[in-house]
Amino acid sequence: MLHKTIILSLGILALTGCDAQKKTRTETEPKVAEMNSGTNTSIPSDQKDMIYLSQGENKFLKDYEMNVTFKGISEDSRCPEGVNCIWAGVAVAQIEVMGLATRPMTLNLASMDHAAKNYHQSADFNGYTITLKEVTPYPKAADGTKALAGKYKIGISIQKAETPSGSTTK
Known part of the structure; x- marks a missing residue:
């Protein structure tokens, strides 16, 4: 009897924890209306398909049948605001x-393409091209990037991958 009571109470605690997590997640996700500060209420075409993730956040994207997790920023050499730099970073x-039937794969997406340094803004996965569009916040001269640890947010877009001309698909 004691065993059943413990299992029941753990189940109730788990369910209330899930409910609390849903509430905090919906409160932290950016709203489209908040992003458009102007009077024009239409969404720019480059932001229609944007998916925003906070560091450590995980989303299942039903339309693309894939799970996406923003693990973190492995490198941030962007030039801080208010500083003149030779390279933008x-x-x-x-x-x-x-995917639904694939193993997890880690993609390293950069804020810009630079093939000589092996930086790629886009990568293909499961028939889709995933592109990093936005990384915020931008580093400040006084704080540097160490102050941003755990506070990063990204915006990605996912498009159907283009098949090369002359190729056949089954």
Whole structure:
């Protein structure tokens, strides 16, 4: 009897924890209306398909049949605001993706393309091209990137991958 009572109470605690997690997640997700500060209520075409993730956040994207997790920023050499730099720098986000019938795969997406340094803004996964569009916040001269640990947010877009001309698909 005691065993059943303990299992029942753990189940109730787990369910209330899930409910609390849903509430905090919906409160922290950016609203489209808040993003548009102007009077025009239409969403820009480049932001229609944007998916925003906070560091450590996990989302299942039903339309694409994949799970996306923003693991963190492995490199942030972007030039801080208010500083003159020779190179603009780059931020590299680690994004773990997993399809319904695939194993997890970690993609390192950069804020810009630079093939010589092996920085790629886009990567293909499971028939889709995933592109890093936005990394916030931007580093400040006084604080540097160490102050941003755990506070990063990214915006990605997912598009159907283009098949090369002349190729056949089954």
